[in-house]
Amino acid sequence: MTALPALVPGVCQVWWTRPEDVDVQHDALLAPVDLERRGRLRQEADRRRLTAAAAVVRMVVGAHAGLPPGDVEIDRTCGSCGQQHGKPWVPAMPDVHVSVSHSAGAVAVAVGRDGPIGVDVEELGEIQAAEVESLAACVLAPEERAHLARLPVASRTGAFTTYWTRKEAVVKATGEGIALVDHIVVTPPSSPPRLLRSSGDGVAISLHPLHPPTGAVATLAVMAETAVRVVERPAGPLLRAAGGRRLLPQTSRRLSRATTRSQR
Helix, strand or coil, rough: EEECCCCCEEEEEEEEEEEHHHHHHHHHHCHHHHHHHHCCCCCCHHHHHHHHHHHHHHHHHHHHHCCCCCCCCCCEEEECCCCEEEEEECCCCCCEEEEEEEECCEEEEECCCCEEEEEEEEECCCCCCHHHHEEEEHHHHHHHHHHHHHHCCCHHHHHHHHHHHHHHHHHHHCCCHHHHHCCCCEECCCCCCCCCEEECCCCCCCEEEEECCCCCEEEEEEEECCCCCEEEEEEEEHHHHCCCCCCEEECCCCCCCCHHHHHH
């Protein structure tokens, strides 16, 4: 048996994996709705990222719900159009919050009990330097654009990507939608991530820097009144152990090769 760390209040788990960690054997972990979504994707890389994310969500949540991965009901109903591409919600465990993000070679699955969460990971270099100015005009607040303009040209793409992950993580946590991203103001990329202003007055949101594979940047947003500890763990061992083994939650929080980061 493969034991998972207990999902306890005060701790948010972020599981990292890669598209190459999955193959056809992991299809058995997915539900028909996952396979249907994957079938609509044209690129093999996109299909593998979806498989990795869906498998990890189902393994982790299923272990804590006492269900096989494929039996975990995950509702992704979009609040705007009603289609199954919105933020994941687990009816069997309504107190568990889930967020998923993937870009290039990095797949992140965040789970926690303290309040809505949002995770975003972006590949550095995916945005071209020529696009930065026009994108900044759409998604950055005036003070953020002013800070970006003061940076050396060569640094602006990476800085914009960091701004983007911080703001995207917030809108994924709040569920406000990407249309309101320019109403969110965060600290500059050279400073620890912190939400300075948003449209949700009185809502406590903490931002946490994450540590994706080289060549990517990522941020986690947590809506909670109290401090939350973020623990990052590799999901590759779970996927490798998935064949024929049952995953169980463990009472201890320990797991080999875990990386723990704490921040208020």
